[in-house]
Amino acid sequence: MGxxxxxLLGGLMAGMLYSLVALGFVLIYKASGVFNFAQxxxxxxxxxxxxxxxxxxxxxxxxxxxxxxTTSIAFILAGVVMxxxxxxxxxxxxxxxxxxxxxxxxxxxxxxAYLLDGVGQTIFGSDIYKIDIGMPKEPIxxxxxxxxxxxxxxKEDLIAAAIAAGLVILLTLFFQKTSTGRALRAVADDHQAAxxxxxxxxxIWVVVWCVAGVVALVAGMIWGSKLGVQFTLSxxxxxxxxxxxxxxxxxxxxxxxxxxxxGVGEKLSEVFLGPYVGGGIxxxxxxxxxxxxxxxxxxxxxxxxxxxxx
Amino acid sequence: MSKKIxxxxxxxxxxxxxxxxVKALTDISFDVREHEIRxxxxxxxxxxxxxxxxxxxxxxxxxxxxxxxxxxxxxxxSHDVATMGIARTFQNLALFKGMSVLDNLMSGRNLKIKSNxxxxxxxxxxxxxxxxxxxxxxxxIIDFLEIQAFRKTPVGQLPYxxxxxxxxxxxxxxxxxVLLLDEPMAGMNVEEKQDMCRFVLDVNxxxxxxxxxxxxxxSVVMDISDRVVVLDxxxxxxxxxxxxxxxxxxxxxxxxxxSH
Numbered sequence: 001m002g003x004x005x006x007x008l009l010g011g012l013m014a015g016m017l018y019s020l021v022a023l024g025f026v027l028i029y030k031a032s033g034v035f036n037f038a039q040x041x042x043x044x045x046x047x048x049x050x051x052x053x054x055x056x057x058x059x060x061x062x063x064x065x066x067x068x069x070t071t072s073i074a075f076i077l078a079g080v081v082m083x084x085x086x087x088x089x090x091x092x093x094x095x096x097x098x099x100x101x102x103x104x105x106x107x108x109x110x111x112x113a114y115l116l117d118g119v120g121q122t123i124f125g126s127d128i129y130k131i132d133i134g135m136p137k138e139p140i141x142x143x144x145x146x147x148x149x150x151x152x153x154x155k156e157d158l159i160a161a162a163i164a165a166g167l168v169i170l171l172t173l174f175f176q177k178t179s180t181g182r183a184l185r186a187v188a189d190d191h192q193a194a195x196x197x198x199x200x201x202x203x204i205w206v207v208v209w210c211v212a213g214v215v216a217l218v219a220g221m222i223w224g225s226k227l228g229v230q231f232t233l234s235x236x237x238x239x240x241x242x243x244x245x246x247x248x249x250x251x252x253x254x255x256x257x258x259x260x261x262x263g264v265g266e267k268l269s270e271v272f273l274g275p276y277v278g279g280g281i282x283x284x285x286x287x288x289x290x291x292x293x294x295x296x297x298x299x300x301x302x303x304x305x306x307x308x309x310x
Numbered sequence: 311m312s313k314k315i316x317x318x319x320x321x322x323x324x325x326x327x328x329x330x331x332v333k334a335l336t337d338i339s340f341d342v343r344e345h346e347i348r349x350x351x352x353x354x355x356x357x358x359x360x361x362x363x364x365x366x367x368x369x370x371x372x373x374x375x376x377x378x379x380x381x382x383x384x385x386x387x388s389h390d391v392a393t394m395g396i397a398r399t400f401q402n403l404a405l406f407k408g409m410s411v412l413d414n415l416m417s418g419r420n421l422k423i424k425s426n427x428x429x430x431x432x433x434x435x436x437x438x439x440x441x442x443x444x445x446x447x448x449x450x451i452i453d454f455l456e457i458q459a460f461r462k463t464p465v466g467q468l469p470y471x472x473x474x475x476x477x478x479x480x481x482x483x484x485x486x487x488v489l490l491l492d493e494p495m496a497g498m499n500v501e502e503k504q505d506m507c508r509f510v511l512d513v514n515x516x517x518x519x520x521x522x523x524x525x526x527x528x529s530v531v532m533d534i535s536d537r538v539v540v541l542d543x544x545x546x547x548x549x550x551x552x553x554x555x556x557x558x559x560x561x562x563x564x565x566x567x568x569s570h
Binding site for chain 2: 173193
């Protein structure tokens with residue numbers, strides 16, 4: 001029982017990281033109708049910026065004894081960098097593609113992905129970095145009285161979970177309750193109509209890409225502090241792809257639940273099913289699950305129903 | 311019933327628009343007076359929608375200028391057009407299909423919402439009051455257009471005629487001074503057309519909104535509009551009251567063909 005719960009928790013934590021990456025996809029899709037292939041590259045870019053700033057800020061400012069301060073400054077600087085990325089993308093790519101087909105925009109994001117991968121590594125270097133944001137790493141024991149041996153919980157994971165939860169609540173409020181959120185949903189549905197009611201498309205796009213950039217930054221920071229920052233981080237995003245399909249491209253809660261389901265599913269199937277089929281389930285489990293969901297619900301578990309009048 | 315028709319509010323002068331070698335509009339000029347219903351008619355491909363898109367800022371004409379309330383523009387910017395109080399509807403519905411009727415109309419209020427985004431997110435204080443105020447305005451439009459029963463329905467699920475009404479409602483939510491309607495009766499049956507005519511007349515009458523209307527169906531136009539511009543192959547071939555236009559030989563030949 002204890003072992004099962006531990007696996008479950010491990011799965012939830014891994015799933016939460018998927019969720020964070022998936023969230024970036026969902027945000028941009030929800031708000032501009034574009035599937036953003038560059039999300040993975042943005043996570044890498046943000047993580048690289050964060051890692052290097054965390055290293056540079058103490059050198060620049062001379063503050064070496066207070067990690068909280070330097071980390072915060074690094075986070076803000078990385079946030080500014082992500083804002084610049086958002087602005088640049090809008091100014092040089094999206095602005096010229098107003099009223100174009102979704103596919104055109106999709107291809108443009110593919111280009112942005114390669115550009116960000118390259119530019120990121122040119123500016124920030126291509127070594128493997130670690131982000132040390134000073135989260136406590138020592139595990140805590142829980143339920144020692146309930147199970148023999150108790151359960152090991154990583155404090156770092158708990159903090160990460162809290163951050164993710166906070167982010168989700170903020171985003172939900174933003175999308176559902178504010179006029180800007182409504183404008184974002186409007187832009188996703190129809191560029192031309194949105195313009196006709198006076199929604200400034202350029203500003204909206206900068207806002208969305210900024211928000212997605214901040215989500216990428218948080219995701220990159222947490223991934224980076226767990227596993228280190230390196231080029232492969234960019235491909236991690238592809239593992240979040242089945243999450244988005246599972247949860248539905250238009251649903252913020254869907255991204256979160258989808259991530260958790262896949263995280264838990266991967267770990268549990270690997271541990272309990274793996275021995276019978278020779279292991280390696282973790283690699284394909286998510287995709288198979290996503291395929292099955294697509295079979296029954298093409299819009300994903302929580303996605304907006306696809307309505308098409310003929 | 312005598313309406314008070316005011317001064318010229320919108321003046322289009324010498325507009326020419328070409329896509330590559332195709333001349334969509336050639337040297338078009340006309341004016342729109344305050345509180346009137348001004349129709350633009352013409353056969354398919356006459357350039358009616360292009361004209362509207364120039365006023366609305368979707369297209370930039372190569373020549374000519376547009377004057378709105380004394381300000382002259384060579385190019386109208388979509389966002390500014392909306393801010394200045396010009397709203398439009400679309401020929402091929404461009405609604406936010408995934409959103410409810412209510413949200414679609416509320417999105418029309420977007421420019422008017424002023425409160426701080428953080429207050430909005432938490433629905434506190436002034437933001438709450440503002441939201442309620444806008445909601446009331448939207449409810450009045452919902453009542454006006456008789457779509458109370460569909461408030462929460464995603465627009466994509468509504469039948470075509472009702473979607474057209476929502477399209478009009480979203481434009482009305484902006485409380486525009488000038489309303490541009492791109493074929494509001496296209497694809498409707500007789501009953502729906504009559505409803506739509508009534509709404510357009512009521513809007514014009516009750517709110518004093520100036521209406522610029524593109525229409526294909528001559529009979530509808532002649533009944534409700536004060537003055538009519540006729541386009542054919544991107545050129546203006548007639549301008550005047552419905553009666554004048556009806557008896558204009560060029561218009562008759564454009565619509566019915568001439569015998570050679």
